[in-house]
Amino acid sequence: GAVVSQHPSWVICKSGTSVKIECRSLDFQATTMFWYRQFPKQSLMLMATSNEGSKATYEQGVEKDKFLINHASLTLSTLTVTSAHPEDSSFYICSATREQYFGPGTRLTVT
Amino acid sequence: QQQVKQSPQSLIVQKGGISIINCAYENTAFDYFPWYQQFPGKGPALLIAIRPDVSEKKEGRFTISFNKSAKQFSLHIMDSQPGDSATYFCAASIRPNQFYFGTGTSLTVIP
Numbered sequence: 001g002a003v004v005s006q007h008p009s010w011v012i013c014k015s016g017t018s019v020k021i022e023c024r025s026l027d028f029q030a031t032t033m034f035w036y037r038q039f040p041k042q043s044l045m046l047m048a049t050s051n052e053g054s055k056a057t058y059e060q061g062v063e064k065d066k067f068l069i070n071h072a073s074l075t076l077s078t079l080t081v082t083s084a085h086p087e088d089s090s091f092y093i094c095s096a097t098r099e100q101y102f103g104p105g106t107r108l109t110v111t
Numbered sequence: 112q113q114q115v116k117q118s119p120q121s122l123i124v125q126k127g128g129i130s131i132i133n134c135a136y137e138n139t140a141f142d143y144f145p146w147y148q149q150f151p152g153k154g155p156a157l158l159i160a161i162r163p164d165v166s167e168k169k170e171g172r173f174t175i176s177f178n179k180s181a182k183q184f185s186l187h188i189m190d191s192q193p194g195d196s197a198t199y200f201c202a203a204s205i206r207p208n209q210f211y212f213g214t215g216t217s218l219t220v221i222p
Binding site: 004006043046099100104 | 206
């Protein structure tokens with residue numbers, strides 16, 4: 001199956017700072033990538049759909065200005081959590097293709 | 112509104128037994144039904160998937176049974192092993208940006 005990587009795998013940051021998470025498709029080109037958020041022992045919540053060369057499509061209730069998504073190339077999408085707060089602490093996972101090949105996830109902890 | 116309903120929430124099975132997880136959906140427009148396996152701290156991994164034109168798909172010890180008329184599909188894990196202990200998610204999709212996940216089933220296989 002397709003391989004998707006994420007970086008970093010975990011990050012700790014202080015409140016008010018911004019954090020960037022990278023999602024890369026390693027062996028294929030992805031015009032569309034997806035960003036999910038997952039709380040402990042819960043299902044995945046789609047945050048936004050990232051489209052190469054155009055603006056991301058955000059799900060209802062997701063703050064566009066807080067979760068900035070950039071899909072600058074066919075193999076890279078980034079999610080930037082701006083002015084992070086403790087409630088943003090979560091597991092962020094990206095995926096690509098119709099089959100939803102997932103990255104390994106990024107654990108964000110905001111102190 | 113939960114588009115895909117998954118049960119049970121948790122499941123304990125003896126080694127060598129059969130694990131069965133069920134999902135139900137309402138939208139007949141769904142045309143892709145995958146199952147994902149997720150280990151703690153990792154992203155979900157595509158396990159097996161089926162399209163509505165077949166009633167069963169088997170890959171090794173994993174089988175999807177699909178009942179189009181009942182709008183239900185299930186995952187069967189034969190000869191369950193302790194290494195199968197993980198959280199399993201079913202999902203249903205119409206197209207890439209309409210992907211709905213079940214709430215997850217925590218499977219524990221007892222040696």
